[in-house]
Amino acid sequence: MNPRWQKTLLEYIEALAVALVLALVIRTFVVQAFKIPSGSMLETLQIGDHLLVNKFLYGVKMPFTGTTLFDVEEPKHGDIIVFEFPEDPDKDFIKRIIGAPGDVIEIKDKEVYRNGEKLTEPYIRHTDPRITPRRDNFGPVTVPENKYFCMGDNRDESYDSRFWGFVDRDKIKGKAWVIYWSWNGIPNVRFDRIGMLVK
Template sequence: MKPIPLQRRPRGKKPLWREYAEALAVALVLALVIRTFVVQAFKIPSESMLETLLVGDHLLASKFAYGIKLPFTDTYLYKGDEPARGDIIIFRYPNDPSVDYIKRIIGVPGDVIEVRDKQLYRNGQPVRESYIRHTDPTGREPLRDNYAPVTVPPGKYFVMGDNRDNSLDSRFWGFVDKSAIKAKAWRIYWSWGGLDDIRWSRIGKKLL
């Protein structure tokens, strides 16, 4: 006599609401991981980086370019590149860490930075900068246009906006600590000046 096979009770199908809830939870976790460790989106609100970045540019910034830390610690999971001269970075504003700023690194630790009659000098040599803009070429203001030589301390960076006559930067509030750097600006993914002013030519532009 053949044994009678055991019959398994069919598993109940998950309710539709539960399937959607699980899919949403997975999507949220992935989004959180990507935002924490990979890339983050930022919007440009001011003119301090003209013409490199325009008001209304939306950009992606690489959060792993300078390494990945365990959340709330200084322990690196992955150590990336050191921040370099010319990098455009997003960082916590020294006077209010709840606010993010975006500027270009002009001086790295050990560099001597000076501005004379709007001309930037690094380690005693004039720096050629094709990306800068001056809106007040004849004006002469302390700090903005004539900045006494300073040496960038260890673990600090000197940053400036490309729109040199209209940028609050290290000339006014000092150095940026390495720990305050959040990401390196990477690529523009959207740009508009309004509903009827989409800047198609800027979409996808890599930031240099």
Template sequence: MNPKWHEVLREWVEALIFALLLALFIRSFVVQAFKIPSGSMLQTLQIGDHLLVNKFLYGIKLPFTDITLFSVSDPEFGDVIVFEYPKDPSKDYIKRVIGLPGDTIEVVDNHLVRNGQAVDEPYLAGLPPRNPMVRTHFGPVKVPEGHYFMMGDNRNNSMDSRYWGFVGRDAIVGKAWRIYWSWASLLDVRWSRIGSLVE
């Protein structure tokens, strides 16, 4: 093999290895891309939204484990987060933090009551019709230490902590950050959503 080609090939291989390691580092510690497959977070998140999740904000984990090396901050009430589904940790879910450790949570006639106070939830505007199987009354329950109570913004059609319980701190992947792509179909790109923050 021509020595010059050998050098070029070596440089390409080194660049590829570096790029793969950098991508692994970013995905493990900084941000990760997710796609919204269902309508449980309507109207905040649409089916077909693609978003970046900040994995650094809630702490650094040892790659491929739930072991937290150190914590940066804790989830706050109202954060939209990605977490491992408690019934099947191989699946990632996305919901809104409704209850923090120590909170008492109740749903009365489909309205959230937190620590005895009714909560104004503007993100619930424009909900689709209610699924008759969805619970409009729930609790009260107290959120255990080290756990969080999660609910979908599409309160009328969301399987969430009302059904499968609390989410442990170590199961949290990160905070939903920004929509980088959105489409309803190949020919229907939602340009106005691209680049918007998830709130």
């Protein structure tokens, strides 16, 4: 092989290897892409929204072990988080944190109370006027240490902590950060949502 071509080929291979390592490091420690597959977070998040999830914010974890090297900040009320679904760790779920460790959560006729105070939640929607047990009347429950109570914004159509319990702190993958792409099938690209911060 021509030495000049050999040198060029080696440079390309080196550049590709560096790019792959950087991509792996970024995905492991910094951000990860996530697609919204269901309507449980409507209207905040639409089906077909593609998000970047900030994995660095809640602490850097060692791959394969889940051991946290250091924390940047703790998850807090109102954060929209991606986490391992407690009933199937191979699936990722996205919900909003309603209760942090030590909080007492109660739901009365669709209204959510935290530590006895009714929450103001402008982001939620209800699609069913009926009141049903557990979904619309729940608790009170105290959130255990290192766990979080999470709910979808589309309250009547969300499978969340009311049904399967709490989210473990070490199962949280990150905080939803920004919408980088949004579409509802070809050719329905929602350009107005691209670049929106998730909150």
